[in-house]
Amino acid sequence: MTAEGAERAARAFRDAFGAEADGVWTAPGRVNLIGEHTDYNEGFVLPFAIDLAARVAFRARPDGAIRLLSTSGGDGVAELAVSGLDRGSAAGWSVYPAGVVWAFQERGIEVPGFDLVLDSDVPLGAGLSSSHAIECAVATALNEVTGAGLDAEQLVLATQRAENAFVGAPTGIMDQSASLRGRSGHAVFLDCRDQHAELVPFDAAGAGLVTLVVDTRVAHSHADGGYASRRAACELGAEVLGVKALRDVSVEDLEEARALMDAVTFRRVRHVVTEDQRVLDTVAALRASGPAAIAGFLDASHASMRDDFEISCPELDCAVEASRAAGAIGARMTGGGFGGSAIALVPSDDEARVRDAITEAFAERGFRAPRLFTVAPADGARRLA
Template identity: 70%
Template sequence: MGSADLAARFEQEFGRLPDGVWQAPGRVNLIGEHTDYNEGFVLPFAIDKTARVAVGVRPDSTVRLLSTYGDHGMVTADLGTLAAASAKGWTKYPLGVMWALQQQGITVPGVDLLLDSNVPLGAGLSSSHAIECAVITALNDLTGAGLEPEEMVLATQRAENDFVGAPTGIMDQSASLRGSKGHAVFLDCRDQSVQLVRFEAEPAGLVMLVIDTRVSHSHSDGGYASRRASCELGAEVLGVKALRDVRLEDLDEAAGLLDEVTYRRVRHIVTENDRVLQTVELLASAGPGSIGALLDASHVSMRDDFEISCPELDLAVSTSRANGAIGARMTGGGFGGAAIALTPVTSEQQVRAAVVRAFADAGYAAPDIFTVTPAAGAMRIS
């Protein structure tokens, strides 16, 4: 839905025009999975699928929230009594942002808010962070808070961790708030420094396919938290601030200090950080056609060492590779969601057809397959 259509729908629902419309993109993580909360390196990019919010300031402390999708009905809350336990469904994301801003001493006004999003839900493309980033961009403008992108990243992380209850890092918000068209966001999660790395598949004769397995996941469930706990245990036993500080050459020694499962969790993080650095170097020197083997190795590591894949993701990856993709991996937090397949334009239709056929043969629900390109970050659009 375009900004004019969303504003018109807002007027229809709330009886007045909004003060503006803002949008923030979902993201695909090219490489660097679960490294963010280990103070490591990630390489996501903002995608051309966005969450949009039309927002109008109210004279009181009431918040009214409405979404264009689903039969959710209007949700009303009061800014004076925001509590995580009372927030349900998608509304916990905008309410969490409002709560986090209040925790920073920012006076948040009551608002009417209408959400529209075409970021697939539960696909590992960060639909929730897209909502949060659109809302915080709107509130930053409307309150005159003057927050820098780095500050908005930390505020939305606080909303996720302490209000939504998902122990996520800063990668998703950073991609959504700091993305740039035609570039991936090389993020150092220790100091939040960002380097934009050119990543354009089409000039290299490639497309980035996203294969949404339609196996939904939730980061507030236990699998993500248990992986994070393993990483924290590994860092504690190895005597480092974070697994970012463990080098490849330290892994042999680590194997003698850690139990077998914790060691494999640690090995994934250490090797994945190295793969991110290699990918950044290769993109600069040889272009996107050179990174396929690193995508493949990342998936194997997530499947075997971090154990966050699932049969549908593994099938999407193996079928893509067998039918012409130059590299493929699951992307996102895992336990479902989407895989990406970097594919020659000439093989795109073959890969699409083969994956659909493989899913049908396995008795899985039909996947949703689409292309994405690196897009601009969060902004006001009207």
């Protein structure tokens, strides 16, 4: 699949620009196993890179022009320039590579003009971080082509800067970290305060399980007001409690916190604080007992996001409830919320039954048919060819 994807991107580049690419780089999407909206609160997350990825075929050019094309179609070739790059000069998916160029330039790195073809199989709007996959693939290519020598931590911060200041999405560092640091057969346990990362074994197949993704096909956007308002509530909660970030609040502190803030802000705080603890508990369970031991934490995480953080939606709840009723041992929505995907840990022998039950439940409620697929932990961003 990896070789096939590299050749597809290289062939599309030849067809578009009439020349061979300098190389093909890739970066995967991610599934967040647990730890939602904890990253920008300097807490803990446990994502893994998935076996769906963005690939970029890249060729430097001497004239400072940038030409961008996606194999998924759209508006044809987007034309930009390295000099004077700003948010107003890019539109659609081109804001992601443009933002990375801008972030590299902000670091004093001289970026040449280039032609680029994007070929991605990470579903758009599904909560699997399709945008960060693009950014990390472009950043990995630029890092090599320019000789910048940025390490994983610096690449994480550069792509976060592109997201926050150029794209305009107030995201944390989880998605980039998973895409850049991932390894096959492992999840990435990340401390978002200091970027300390550890690989934690996550071998679902070895435990007789599959990780089923239910793409509700309800599109969401991190740049919309729902995400920003949740982040603002977290910042308010930290200010009221006199801490740098909600990472510094323990579960034992919550009863006292309840009396200090309005009910909505308290629920937002409670989600983040308990979710941090669930990440730590999940890591401990994976190390001690394996994937089957984490099911209850997934269920509790979804309930917290549904009731306290209020970022679920009827389709996500349907996916979780139907999968659990049909045999999944644990399930939760994943990603920023307001749409996107749910994940379910499903015994391999029950996968077909769970898939059918979810599809039937969506049809019964009049929802758009979901897209169902399994994912496994994969290697992170790298050069393919």
